[in-house]
Amino acid sequence: MTTPASTPSQASGASVHSLPRTLTRDLAAHDGQTVRLQGFVHARRDLGGVQFVVLRDVSGLTQCVGSGLHLPLAESSVEVVGTVKAHPKAPGGFEVQVKDFRVISAAVEAPPVEIPKMEWNVNPETMLDYRVVTVRGLKERAALRVQAELVAGFRDHLITEGFTEISTPKIVSAGAEGGANLFPIDYFGHPAFLAQSPQLYKQIMVGVFERVFEVAAVYRAEEHATSRHLNEYLSLDVEMGFITDEEDVMALQNRVLVAIMARLKERAQAEFTLLGATIPEVPAHIPRIPLLDARALVTEKYGHQVGGKDLDPEAERLLSQHYAETEGSDFVFVTKYPRAARPFYAHPDANPDGTQSSEITRGYDLLFRGIEITSGGQRIHDYGMLMDSIAAYKLNPTSLEGYTEVFKYGMPPHGGFAIGAERLTAKLLGISNVRYARAFPRDRHRLTP
Template identity: 90%
Template sequence: MNKETHRMTTEATPEQPAQQRLPRTLTRDLNHHDGQTVRLQGFVHARRDLGGVQFVVLRDVSGVTQCVGKGLNLPLAESSVEVTGTVKAHPKAPGGFEVQISEFRVISAAVEASPVEIPKMEWNVNPETMLDYRVVTVRGLKERAALKVQAELVAAFRDHLMTEGFTEISTPKIVSAGAEGGANLFPIDYFGQGAYLAQSPQLYKQIMVGVFERVFEVAPVYRAEEHATSRHLNEYLSLDVEMGFIEDEEDVMSLENRLLASIMTRLKATSQAEFDLLGATIPDVPAHIPRISLFDARALVTEKYGHQVGGKDLDPEAERLLCQHYAETEGSDFVFVTKYPRAARPFYAHPDSNADGSLSSEITRGFDLLFRGIEITSGGQRIHDHAMLMDSIAAYKLNPESLSGYTEVFKYGMPPHGGFAIGAERLTAKLLGISNVRYARAFPRDRHRLTP
């Protein structure tokens, strides 16, 4: 090989002036450059040497491609490199094209071998090791595909709500009291004063209904729950919505129905490749997601499947069976469970109406949305009347003084309102068939994990 025309080195060399260099080409665009010389930049995803011919699988933000050369002093996997070469069609190469290397430059060499061989990673093989080395394993094709889908999901969430007149807000994550009561709060020292990490923006987004009428927030929330399951995180991304001047919770469910349909339409347009990589299917959202009351849902799974439901809510098996029923009978991956009892809902849940028009003391206008066997949403109509709210706080044996910053606004004409919250990681995991929600977050926090 003529070294004057084929410079191949692992030494970082001074970059050429910008006007003399080829523009960077992404691997996904190689099909537009057949027979042309291109310049790629990315990471050494994999490498092998076969009888003097060297193969480098280069990974960039858009995908992977095979690069072929000779006489290369290849760096360790995950080194960042630059390849210049000629694009040639090749039926067995990723994407149907490979690059025949004329110039190879190491931009930044890995100083030690990766603790995990990224091309061979599997989520069901030693998952703790994959999470321990997340700074590297998050680079995997499947790992980043899940995060890319989540980014598109969040973008679609924002875009649709803005088309319906919602305003994005930002609420405090250091609070003096919990939004839902209970003990699942992380205490912190706030300049010598007791405070907590916010478990929900619920109270603030209700206050902001009095400002913008329709609001949403995308932000982390914190739950000090000692779960060790595949469906729980102690820090997760919450997609919160609240809307004013509603008739009842049906307006809120209808909004979520439209929102989910819009999100799935966006994912079909932007993320089909990621779904294909993970062997997942983007669901169709019915024009009217089925509804069933909690009481009837419990009866259905008992009568049809023989499953006895304990507690005041649906247990995980009951959620799975209920979704199975609606998938089989109505072809829907989604089902709203409605009319939750007061004991299963927070103090601000609005009571439901009895047949005579009076308000129930036992049933609320709260709902959950189940998707493919798991709850992804909790929502409902909220109490907007000040006297009713104070009575509810007393009934829940909460300290009204600790909630005074919230309850004050209800003295000033708050409209009927309601909303919901979606856990972004849980929805992402169920969409993509990921068995553990921790893989739907770049750097998960569970009860045992504070790093990386």
């Protein structure tokens, strides 16, 4: 049931309800005309006999001005009928002079945070605690809209290149990459896990469609609490068959990124402007550097000693800084990863004499503005080589039979990559914590909302 405002309506019920809904972004096309708006009370002011309501709808904000209105609490959903007038100080340059004001659904209590102000006066954890409301904020929803366009650009480009979208199980009997970062579940009395990656299944599906992709959540039971990790995130996965080597995979990813950025320029420029961010130019050929050379570069140029088998976060930042300064690129592929830093299915590289390397793989990472957003490379397609690799990694071949079986039947050379959608979104928009690039994040300490 809707609640009418106590002020008398200056428009008949018939005329009010016969008007089509107008979005705030379209007000300029209706200057001087009567329109019907629907949205939320973003902000409100009562100056004696005159009331100001900033109405928020899916397309933006507009100021509505009336008198004798009984204004509901912020975030109530309302309907406004009024005349559009140009006003230089109003959001979008136009305001609506209210003729009829109707509460569609009243908020029963004030929001726990003031949404128009929360970017500067709300504790970040409070924003997540009350995410059901704070996600309505203009900047919060802008980030999610950018991500939606990013995913759409990813999907659309791959379809144009002949890829087929697939859907793979998220309840599995074993992990795709080995290791212990799996969430166990009870599957009718049998042990099972939430999938940490669709890797094994998308490889199997190369034998069906040759070129496949998936957009789906994946799960990592890692005990981290950093600004760059989530325990559930959206993975944009690709796998393609009949490749020559990992260069084919990197070239595809290069084209995908070009397409994504083109779509963002076309469809999400307003969101980037709101967030003070710029859409990067993707080089026609993203620069590449082998991992060992990358480690040496950041040590020699910046004096940073890299620990571990991979690049640490500071090394990623410094390497990205180097390529931004020397080649003007926000992107860099780090290639030729050692076997110890890659899963069992990574294809070994070739030695200069053409023999198989026992130490280096055809795996790569893609860094963007100082952080890894992608892992990819060529996979092992030869059955004998795969079984040798499983043994070398000390994995149980029986537990992987559902995966390895397909390699008995002529799998082609293939490879692929996976992009973390939230990480890419966060880096594109300058969001310091990846949790704010997901509507309802799951991290080490958060299961709600």
